[in-house]
Amino acid sequence: MTYIIQTHNLTKVYNGAEVVSGVNMYIKKGEIYGFLGPNGSGKTTIMKMITNLVKPTGGEIEVLGEKLSPTSFEVLKRIGSTIEYPVFYEKLSARKNLDLHCRYMGFHNKNEIDEALKLVNLINVEKKPVKEFSLGMKQRLAIARAVITKPDLLILDEPLNGLDPQGIREMRNLFLNLSSQYGMSLLISSHILGEIEQIADTIGVIREGKILEETSMDIIRGKYVEHLELQVKDQAKAAFVLENELNIDNFRIKEQDSLIHIYDRNISQNDVIQAMVTNQIEIGSIHKKSKSLEDYFLQLIEGGNKDA
Incomplete structure (x- = not known):
């Protein structure tokens, strides 16, 4: 079995309180992993630790076959992510924001900008300043930014927030396509359980910083x-x-x-x-x-x- 993410007894303590407690997660290569839990359960903190934005208090993280460390710069180039509220250069257009991101990532295929905007259906507003975007449009742009370099691993924290039903359906199809056509592995948190049910291969359920269950959707469908x-x-x-x-x-x-x-x-x-x-x-x-x-x-x- 090839795992793209493995965590071993992953723990995070803030101000003496353990917000993530001995978490063991196993995300297989090429699958969509739905990460579920109430607000404040530790989902975002775990995503931040996997992307090296937050240092674990204890435990280990292995990503793309490499043990994560503060100097894991190369492996992080193979990860696309959007965590918490997406932040952009508000006065610049969607295209300019993506162009700056590509420069920062050392990614020089400018044709991918058009493809990324097309994937998230932002082709008709690409020159509008981001400050005039709705929350849903900013979510689309955040996803475009995350996928533009065709990463091996895509980490999306509540990517459906602010989207209307049509937008949710479009993103659902996009996530399935990224997994099946591009071979990306996706870790997605969402409170829209009906959508996770339609796209996830595996789900992990977390409460109060502890994983309650990690199981395949096929097993759940068999039981229920x-x-x-x-x-x-x-x-x-x-x-x-x-x-x-x-x-x-x-x-x-x-x-x-x-x-x-x-x-x-x-x-x-x-x-x-x-x-x-x-x-x-x-x-x-x-x-x-x-x-x-x-x-x-x-x-x-x-x-x-x-x-x-």
């Missing part, structure tokens, strides 16, 4: 599939009917709630109701249910049971 939730008084009898009359073995009994979760997609709600009624089993309720990344995230953050 659509199912029927059946509430009955006589669970044992209902389970017997499911197994012996409807030939279903893919269900789970939750005794404390008088519930049965049925995961067989070939059985309809009407089939279950008819079988219960025929066998004189009283139904309290029956609903079609499905859990999303938001459900999963909230259960983790609130300390609930992921498998509930």
Whole structure:
């Protein structure tokens, strides 16, 4: 397995308080990693440590196969990032800002400026001073600046802030394209969980500076599939009917709630109701249910049971 980022017991202390606590993260080459957590949970601090903007109090960071140190200048050239509120030369145009960034990075392919502006759909306002940009336009420009050098690793802190629904959709497609077509690895934090659900290969959930879970979206989708939730008084009898009359073995009994979760997609709600009624089993309720990344995230953050 090739990891583009690995952290080992990464820790950061501010004023005697541990804001990042023994974090171990593993981000694979070419994947999109969704970084989720409440405000103040440590996401931005970790991103700053990975980009050498903040020095860790303890632990190690390995980026692109190299242990990060204060002198890791060459490896940082292979990283594009936008962290917290994007800052620009406000009186200059988008094109001028990108040109200055390229000079600073020692990147001399000026044709990439046009391509980067096109990628984020800023081609018609490239000469307007940035001070006249909306927050959404500044977010687009920040992403253009981050991707212009075609980095191996892209780190984006809340990149969808200020974007309208069309802009969010455009950025979603851009992130997927950067991963699939350019082979970039992306670390993205966002509070828009529905968007992360659509693009992420892996998610990491952090609370109070500690990683609660790091898992693939395929595993989450496998656990949180659509199912029927059946509430009955006589669970044992209902389970017997499911197994012996409807030939279903893919269900789970939750005794404390008088519930049965049925995961067989070939059985309809009407089939279950008819079988219960025929066998004189009283139904309290029956609903079609499905859990999303938001459900999963909230259960983790609130300390609930992921498998509930």
